[in-house]
Amino acid sequence: MTQPNKFDALIIGGGIAGEESALNLANMDYKVIIVEKDLSIGGKMIHLSKVFPTLDCGACITTPKVSETARHPNISIYTNSEIQDIEKLGENNFTATLLEKPRYVTEDCTGCQICEEKCPVIVEDQYQWNLVGRKAVYVPFSIANPRIAAIDIENCSLCGLCEKVCPANAIDFSQEEKRSNINVNSVIIATGYNLFDPLKIPRYGFGKFKNVVTAMQMERQLVPTRPYNNVLRPKDGKMPDNIAYVLCTGSRDETVGNPICSQVCCMYSIKQAQLLLGALPMADVTIYYLHIRAFGKGFCEFFQQAKGMDVEFIKGKVGLIKEKENGNLILRYEDIQKGKVLEAEHDLVVLSTGILPNTDYSSMFKNINIEQDDFSYVHQVDELCCPAKTSIDGVFVAGTSSGPMDIPDSILSAGAASSETAGYLKGGIR
Amino acid sequence: MKKTIDIIKQKRTVPPGVKEGVKMFNKLKKEIFKVLKEKEMTILEIANEINADVDSITFNLMTCLKFGTIEVGKLDDNDEYYYYKLKNR
Numbered sequence: 096m097t098q099p100n101k102f103d104a105l106i107i108g109g110g111i112a113g114e115e116s117a118l119n120l121a122n123m124d125y126k127v128i129i130v131e132k133d134l135s136i137g138g139k140m141i142h143l144s145k146v147f148p149t150l151d152c153g154a155c156i157t158t159p160k161v162s163e164t165a166r167h168p169n170i171s172i173y174t175n176s177e178i179q180d181i182e183k184l185g186e187n188n189f190t191a192t193l194l195e196k197p198r199y200v201t202e203d204c205t206g207c208q209i210c211e212e213k214c215p216v217i218v219e220d221q222y223q224w225n226l227v228g229r230k231a232v233y234v235p236f237s238i239a240n241p242r243i244a245a246i247d248i249e250n251c252s253l254c255g256l257c258e259k260v261c262p263a264n265a266i267d268f269s270q271e272e273k274r275s276n277i278n279v280n281s282v283i284i285a286t287g288y289n290l291f292d293p294l295k296i297p298r299y300g301f302g303k304f305k306n307v308v309t310a311m312q313m314e315r316q317l318v319p320t321r322p323y324n325n326v327l328r329p330k331d332g333k334m335p336d337n338i339a340y341v342l343c344t345g346s347r348d349e350t351v352g353n354p355i356c357s358q359v360c361c362m363y364s365i366k367q368a369q370l371l372l373g374a375l376p377m378a379d380v381t382i383y384y385l386h387i388r389a390f391g392k393g394f395c396e397f398f399q400q401a402k403g404m405d406v407e408f409i410k411g412k413v414g415l416i417k418e419k420e421n422g423n424l425i426l427r428y429e430d431i432q433k434g435k436v437l438e439a440e441h442d443l444v445v446l447s448t449g450i451l452p453n454t455d456y457s458s459m460f461k462n463i464n465i466e467q468d469d470f471s472y473v474h475q476v477d478e479l480c481c482p483a484k485t486s487i488d489g490v491f492v493a494g495t496s497s498g499p500m501d502i503p504d505s506i507l508s509a510g511a512a513s514s515e516t517a518g519y520l521k522g523g524i525r
Numbered sequence: 526m527k528k529t530i531d532i533i534k535q536k537r538t539v540p541p542g543v544k545e546g547v548k549m550f551n552k553l554k555k556e557i558f559k560v561l562k563e564k565e566m567t568i569l570e571i572a573n574e575i576n577a578d579v580d581s582i583t584f585n586l587m588t589c590l591k592f593g594t595i596e597v598g599k600l601d602d603n604d605e606y607y608y609y610k611l612k613n614r
Binding site for chain 2: 212251331
């Protein structure tokens with residue numbers, strides 16, 4: 096008989112790397128628990144429009160994987176939950192404290208969203224990167240898994256209307272935080288990455304000038320479940336016709352504490368430029384770059400394809416962004432090829448923000464230290480032979496927890512993590 | 526049956542910012558609906574009509590669009606701005 100709190104592998108993070116690792120192990124008949132701090136599994140990939148360089152639909156790739164993970168009999172998923180601490184008791188023997196936060200909605204929720212209609216509160220929708228509002232009771236997004244509502248208690252007006260109108264009686268304000276101990280034989284860290292906060296570069300005007308947006312905000316404008324009815328400027332709803340991308344915002348920049356390349360910004364910007372030319376055929380798109388790093392399979396052809404579509408590439412570092420009265424933006428930049436400091440006017444600026452480590456994992460380990468690399472990612476102790484191996488035997492790393500990488504590399508890394516974990520569980524890798 | 530809202534009301538109070546936010550959204554929504562009752566308008570026209578920040582009109586109008594109380598009309602003559610109208614006007 097299986098014990099309810101005992102698992103072969105604990106996977107921290109339910110993004111693409113966590114799901115891939117979980118599915119690989121679960122298909123080998125190991126019992127897996129995924130702990131995800133967000134309200135849904137799927138990570139950041141589930142919010143993407145298309146992937147580069149194939150331009151396949153991101154949601155179409157990730158949703159079947161999300162469903163397969165959620166329905167797998169060997170996988171238990173805890174969303175809106177965190178691992179507070181992990182203690183290693185011996186080989187194949189870890190204990191962890193699981194914190195389940197209250198959602199204030201039970202699993203009886205059918206996702207009908209009647210509560211959302213009635214809720215009087217409007218706050219910024221974090222799943223649309225604050226471009227539009229959401230209610231205090233809300234289904235996170237249309238393809239969320241589990242597709243059940245949650246109550247943002249910090250912003251709830253406590254009017255009780257949601258409870259009154261819920262046809263499934265699924266609202267439960269009596270829920271409280273729950274802590275429990277779980278016993279696991281191995282751990283996979285798949286906590287993913289954080290995006291650079293462009294407020295840290297005030298000269299780019301993000302937050303002050305509404306027509307300066309992040310690439311993730313543009314990504315949301317390019318998906319079918321977009322916040323607006325078309326690609327529009329957040330300031331005044333104008334359809335932009337002259338869009339600029341500022342690459343390396345918060346990466347390859349010692350002054351903001353992130354000297355390394357994020358590996359994905361060049362290609363996702365080129366991808367968005369191509370999609371924009373599809374959505375707004377009359378628009379001009381200019382990409383300001385330091386170097387175009389098109390290193391993967393098909394990446395260079397993808398870059399050439401964008402050039403062929405008349406995307407303009409200017410080798411130059413943008414130093415300052417100013418706003419005009421009509422909401423247009425003046426970019427002051429150094430054109431490296433011409434050797435001049437120039438200015439150009441655009442009506443929308445997209446900051447291609449870099450990737451930063453998510454260091455949530457670092458404080459979890461109680462009686463044993465997990466080593467970090469020079470940039471605060473999980474240190475891979477044997478990168479060539481065992482890329483998922485960390486400084487703790489039995490703890491492995493998958494995806495961007497070990498460094499910036501794109502989606503195919505994350506999936507590959509998750510494959511390595513699951514096979515090394517299986518080896519460890521069978522008494523092999525130490 | 527006792528509603529569970531009473532349980533949480535004993536533990537929490539509503540932060541003043543939340544009440545303020547609800548009031549402001551309802552006020553702005555009312556004003557947007559009032560001007561759109563007359564005719565279709567672009568975001569800039571609405572902002573001029575009710576003398577409000579254009580970016581807060583965009584945010585709140587798009588929120589109403591998301592919840593289905595506003596719908597999109599045609600593009601203006603310069604193909605720059607959409608007109609918006611009340612649903613079932």
